[in-house]
Amino acid sequence: xxxxxxxxxxxxxxxxxxxxxxxxxxxxxxxxxxxxxxxxxxxxxxxxxxxxxxxxxxxxxxxxxxxxxxxxxxxxxxxxxxxxxxxxxxxxxxxxxxxxxxxxxxxxxxxxx
Amino acid sequence: xxxxxxxxxxxxxxxxxxxxxxxxxxxxxxxxxxxxxxxxxxxxxxxxxxxxxxxxxxxxxxxxxxxxxxxxxxxxxxxxxxxxxxxxxxxxxxxxxxxxxxxxxxxxxxxxxxxxx
Numbered sequence: 001x002x003x004x005x006x007x008x009x010x011x012x013x014x015x016x017x018x019x020x021x022x023x024x025x026x027x028x029x030x031x032x033x034x035x036x037x038x039x040x041x042x043x044x045x046x047x048x049x050x051x052x053x054x055x056x057x058x059x060x061x062x063x064x065x066x067x068x069x070x071x072x073x074x075x076x077x078x079x080x081x082x083x084x085x086x087x088x089x090x091x092x093x094x095x096x097x098x099x100x101x102x103x104x105x106x107x108x109x110x111x112x113x
Numbered sequence: 114x115x116x117x118x119x120x121x122x123x124x125x126x127x128x129x130x131x132x133x134x135x136x137x138x139x140x141x142x143x144x145x146x147x148x149x150x151x152x153x154x155x156x157x158x159x160x161x162x163x164x165x166x167x168x169x170x171x172x173x174x175x176x177x178x179x180x181x182x183x184x185x186x187x188x189x190x191x192x193x194x195x196x197x198x199x200x201x202x203x204x205x206x207x208x209x210x211x212x213x214x215x216x217x218x219x220x221x222x223x224x225x226x227x228x229x230x
Binding site for chain 1: 147154155156157159162204206208218219220221222223224
């Protein structure tokens with residue numbers, strides 16, 4: 001069975017600072033994808049970033065980047081230059097064939113002005 | 114691109130009635146759609162996976178007769194909560210993907226808040 005663990009239920013960061021959200025997962029699969037989704041108060045799930053397991057290079061999307069450690073089964077999200085609009089729940093997700101998604105329990109991030 | 118529309122966004126109804134929630138992919142063909150349930154401050158719980166033209170695959174513990182899922186076209190899936198009761202009150206979210214196999218992320222609708230009185 002696949003499990004996704006987010007050990008930080010709540011985090012806060014000062015505006016313009018950097019914050020890292022942690023995620024670990026457990027799987028016996030070799031081919032899979034990892035995602036970070038953001039869920040603001042409006043409740044819509046928004047894709048933040050994705051990482052293919054076969055790629056060693058860490059994914060980057062503007063202010064968002066990941067630190068993917070396949071051997072350690074770790075997939076952390078770094079948010080640089082935090083903005084007030086980054087306040088949201090962040091979910092780490094694991095996907096294996098065929099389109100089976102597993103979500104972590106989420107981290108509530110608050111950006112403080 | 115990859116917009117998923119979910120309707121209604123909020124519904125309140127009496128216990129015993131049936132409620133239908135629609136999930137539409139507006140600008141792509143969704144070969145696979147997913148239905149999730151989310152309780153306050155908790156993660157998404159996958160209820161079922163549906164492929165266009167096929168019967169939905171339900172997760173363990175989800176009542177098939179209670180939560181009817183239809184995926185009749187490549188752009189529309191519906192979830193019907195039959196004979197709803199207060200314990201069915203929750204936030205329901207659909208998502209869609211274009212790839213039966215792999216590699217594509219899921220695109221989520223805005224969710225439906227269901228309140229059963």
